[in-house]
Amino acid sequence: MSTQTGPAPGTTSPGPVPVPGPRGLPLLGNLPQFGKNPLAFFELLRGHGDLVRWRFGRNRCLFVSDPDHIGELLTETERTFDQPRLGIAFRTVMGDGIIVARGREWRRKRSLVQPSVRPKQVKSYAATMAASAVELADSWSDGERVDIKREMAALTQRIAVRTIFGVDTPADSEAMGRAMDVAQAEIGKEFAGIGALLPDWVPTPGRARIRKAAAVIDAEVARVVARHRDGETERPDLLSRLLTAVDESGERLSDEEIRDETVTLYIGGHETTSSTLVWAWYLLSRNPRVRTALTEELDRVLGDREPGIDDYAQLPYTQAVVKETLRLYPTIWLITGVAKEGARLGGMPVEEGTRVWSSQWSTHRDPRWFPEPEEFRPERWDPEEGDEIAEYAWFPFGGGPRVCLGTRFAMVEAVLILAVLARRFSLDVDPGTVEPVPSLTLQPDRDVLATVRMR
Numbered sequence: 001m002s003t004q005t006g007p008a009p010g011t012t013s014p015g016p017v018p019v020p021g022p023r024g025l026p027l028l029g030n031l032p033q034f035g036k037n038p039l040a041f042f043e044l045l046r047g048h049g050d051l052v053r054w055r056f057g058r059n060r061c062l063f064v065s066d067p068d069h070i071g072e073l074l075t076e077t078e079r080t081f082d083q084p085r086l087g088i089a090f091r092t093v094m095g096d097g098i099i100v101a102r103g104r105e106w107r108r109k110r111s112l113v114q115p116s117v118r119p120k121q122v123k124s125y126a127a128t129m130a131a132s133a134v135e136l137a138d139s140w141s142d143g144e145r146v147d148i149k150r151e152m153a154a155l156t157q158r159i160a161v162r163t164i165f166g167v168d169t170p171a172d173s174e175a176m177g178r179a180m181d182v183a184q185a186e187i188g189k190e191f192a193g194i195g196a197l198l199p200d201w202v203p204t205p206g207r208a209r210i211r212k213a214a215a216v217i218d219a220e221v222a223r224v225v226a227r228h229r230d231g232e233t234e235r236p237d238l239l240s241r242l243l244t245a246v247d248e249s250g251e252r253l254s255d256e257e258i259r260d261e262t263v264t265l266y267i268g269g270h271e272t273t274s275s276t277l278v279w280a281w282y283l284l285s286r287n288p289r290v291r292t293a294l295t296e297e298l299d300r301v302l303g304d305r306e307p308g309i310d311d312y313a314q315l316p317y318t319q320a321v322v323k324e325t326l327r328l329y330p331t332i333w334l335i336t337g338v339a340k341e342g343a344r345l346g347g348m349p350v351e352e353g354t355r356v357w358s359s360q361w362s363t364h365r366d367p368r369w370f371p372e373p374e375e376f377r378p379e380r381w382d383p384e385e386g387d388e389i390a391e392y393a394w395f396p397f398g399g400g401p402r403v404c405l406g407t408r409f410a411m412v413e414a415v416l417i418l419a420v421l422a423r424r425f426s427l428d429v430d431p432g433t434v435e436p437v438p439s440l441t442l443q444p445d446r447d448v449l450a451t452v453r454m455r
């Protein structure tokens with residue numbers, strides 16, 4: 001399928017030629033189609049070819065589906081592709097945090113934040129992750145009805161608050177949790193909708209809500225940072241690590257930067273993982289064979305005990321369940337870049353200013369890279385007997401210099417939570433299809449209700 005071919009054999013190839021996408025409106029381009037259902041629109045674009053031209057309002061865009069082109073886009077970020085400027089909702093909440101920053105400022109932040117999420121540090125957060133999951137398991141009883149969306153959000157929120165801020169009591173985290181929920185919802189609306197196209201000065205009710213939420217977050221984080229500086233908290237939390245991090249010139253992060261980075265880690269890290277878990281429970285419920293294979297592994301490796309970080313490597317099937325969930329329901333479903341001078345895709349020059357889009361949702365469901373793409377088959381991740389998976393055909397955590405900083409954190413968290421809960425319980429999600437709604441993350445379109453069954 002894909003792109004038209006270049007010149008005759010023997011001549012120098014200028015690279016692939018983009019094919020036109022679906023017809024758009026004179027001023028709006030393809031905006032209405034995107035706005036109505038971005039996931040369906042991306043699949044429509046993929047149907048046109050691997051490199052497709054389209055218009056987001058007046059903006060010239062390309063949509064890439066081929067893993068080679070996706071790899072070029074991701075690995076060239078910060079060189080020949082820029083991250084697009086994020087909208088006002090992101091900036092109000094995350095300030096100049098690492099996700100918003102670009103260029104030199106981003107490099108400095110990345111070098112300061114990265115050490116706090118290295119595997120060695122994640123190992124120290126793993127006990128909190130498992131203990132928080134055990135608390136939840138202890139609170140469930142046989143036959144209980146639960147809303148999985150709410151339960152997973154509360155659990156990952158508790159883990160985020162404990163591992164990032166080192167605080168524990170509900171009083172510490174409740175106000176912040178509520179403000180973060182409002183902030184996340186508004187960022188999600190802006191991310192998936194046309195809000196980002198409105199100039200920053202246009203007042204909207206959503207923008208007012210997010211400013212109010214950001215004020216609460218500022219006050220709460222300032223309180224926690226002050227307590228850390230006073231030495232009241234001695235936990236090995238992320239915040240403590242950021243407070244002592246130094247950059248190349250020996251400089252520490254200012255209080256404002258600490259606020260921006262901790263809030264960024266919180267927003268970047270908690271809803272992404274909780275949505276992944278909701279989809280995992282949904283898929284496990286609809287695939288009894290996979291559920292049996294998962295519990296067989298948990299029984300064999302753990303027996304009667306709770307899991308810890310040392311079990312992570314011994315649970316390859318549980319890891320594969322998470323990877324396969326992220327393939328079918330990639331919680332981050334879209335990555336874009338803006339071409340700078342010298343940008344190329346497959347050897348083809350890309351005009352400066354062109355916005356290049358890729359979507360995990362559509363590439364992860366492409367039968368060329370994943371045979372029987374609709375099937376939930378964790379076995380495809382088996383290193384010996386699984387499928388051969390092309391590099392960048394699966395990119396739930398992005399790739400290249402701006403690859404997700406929390407990849408290890410998220411994988412360990414999701415695997416430990418699944419292990420704790422699935423070892424003790426089956427979660428039977430009520431019948432019916434749950435559809436994904438693209439917001440900041442890929443959200444279920446409704447509450448996901450389930451019955452807890454003791455195993």
Ligand code: HEM
Binds near residue numbers: 098117273330401
């Ligand atoms: C299943 C869970 C997660 C998924 C699917 C996910 C996905 C992603 C993706 C796709 C990006 C790159 C975005 C882009 O290039 O535009 C990203 C960046 C990032 N993620 Fe995650 N993430 C997850 C969990 C986490 C966690 C737990 C943390 C923190 C503890 C985190 C922190 C970050 C940060 C700081 C960045 C920005 C990196 C940079 O710009 O240099 N993420 N994430």
